[in-house]
Amino acid sequence: MELRHLRYFVTVAREGHITRAAEKLHMQQPPLSQQIKALESEIDAALFVRHPRGVSLTDAGRSFLADAEAVLAQVDRAAARARRTARGEVGRIAVGFTTSAPFHPLVARAIREFRASRPDVSFVLEETGSVDLLAGLREERLDIAFIRSGLADPQGLAVHALLQEDMVAALPARHRLVRRPRLTLKDLAHETFILYRRPDGRGLYDVIISACTEAGFSPHVGQEAPRIVSTLNLVAAGLGITIVPASLSRLPLEGVTYRTLSGRPAISVPLNLACRGDERSAATLGFIDLVRRLA
Structure with missing residues (x-):
């Protein structure tokens, strides 16, 4: 049994007439009649009662129609979903x-x-x-x-x-440097740094260490945190300063003040x-x- 057999059967059932169904299916009436008889033989049940001017469903035909329509509807949904998936819509x-x-x-x-x-x-x-x-x-x-x-x-x-993002200094809110609207990396040379732990944060870690080295100092790392937000919590506690991507300054955190880093070297990630x-x-x-x- 193939899907086309189900479509033939459903069309004949809906039209109530084999000739009209054949026209709708764009095929000749004799082959359609043969396909319906072959389907009945395979199922081992009469699906239609033949009349001089058409056909009507038997009880078995009505039962088979409901299931056949459900199968075809499911196939149509599967095909539509496949097409949408191919287009990236699902x-x-x-x-x-x-x-x-x-x-x-x-x-x-x-x-x-x-x-x-x-x-x-x-x-x-x-x-x-x-x-x-x-x-x-x-x-x-x-x-x-x-x-x-x-x-x-x-x-x-x-x-x-995608892009290069500037980095900013994150300082305890009462740190002496917060009085300055802008800082350079050299201004942080004598501070205790809190960094996002390597290897998880190797991108940020390496950028910060490299920039400090270029600025002429090796940062004193007092703490390493497992998450970048954790570094900011430690800053809020007054345990040191850190450098983070500028987008993190959107994160309101009590006890932390952000300052732009200017001058050379420029630091971005x-x-x-x-x-x-x-x-x-x-x-x-x-x-x-x-x-x-x-x-």
């Missing part, structure tokens, strides 16, 4: 990001605009360190990841550079988008394209 995107990435407005804006245009695409979000994010991409647990570093070993992954190099999901590719355009 699906699921697993998005990973480092702990500092979601604070940048680009991330929220991209998800919001994509959801507005493709509401049947769902998002699964995961926050973790860069090492775990890249492993998640390779193991296909994640589809894309916002990261703060490049790839030393691509291994089938691709990285799209990248925001990159990592994905599999052979990605084929239309929804994921559409989201990647949107993020790159917004950036």
Whole structure:
């Protein structure tokens, strides 16, 4: 039994006439009659009562019609969903990001605009360190990841550079330096630094250490925190200062004051988008394209 047999049967049942059904199916009446008889033989039940001017359903035919229509409707829904999935209108995107990435407005804006245009695409979000994010991409647990570093070993992954974000100093609210509207890195040379722990924060960590070295000093690191927000909590407690991407200054935290860093060297951190190099999901590719355009 094939789907076309079900379509033949349903059309004859709806028309109540084999000749009219054949016309609607764009076929000849004799082959259609033969197909209906073959279907009845396969089911081992008469589906129609033949009349001089048409046909009517038997009890078995009425029972079979309900199931046949349900099967065809399900097939049509499956085909429509497949077409929408191929166009990227339906699906699921697993998005990973480092702990500092979601604070940048680009991330929220991209998800919001994509959801507005493709509401049947769902998002699964995961926050973790860069090492775990890249492993998640390779193991296909994640589809894309916002990261703060490049790839030393691509291994089938691709990285799209999105933007460079300025970094700012985060100081205890009563720190002596908060009286200055702007600071340079050299102004922080004698401060105790609180940094986002490496290797999870290797992008931020390495950028800060490298910039301080270029400014002529090696920072004294008093604490390392497992999450970048934890570094700010330690700053609020007065245990030191830190340097964070400017987007984190949007985070209202009692006891922390942010100051712009000016002069040389300029200090900024990248925001990159990592994905599999052979990605084929239309929804994921559409989201990647949107993020790159917004950036």
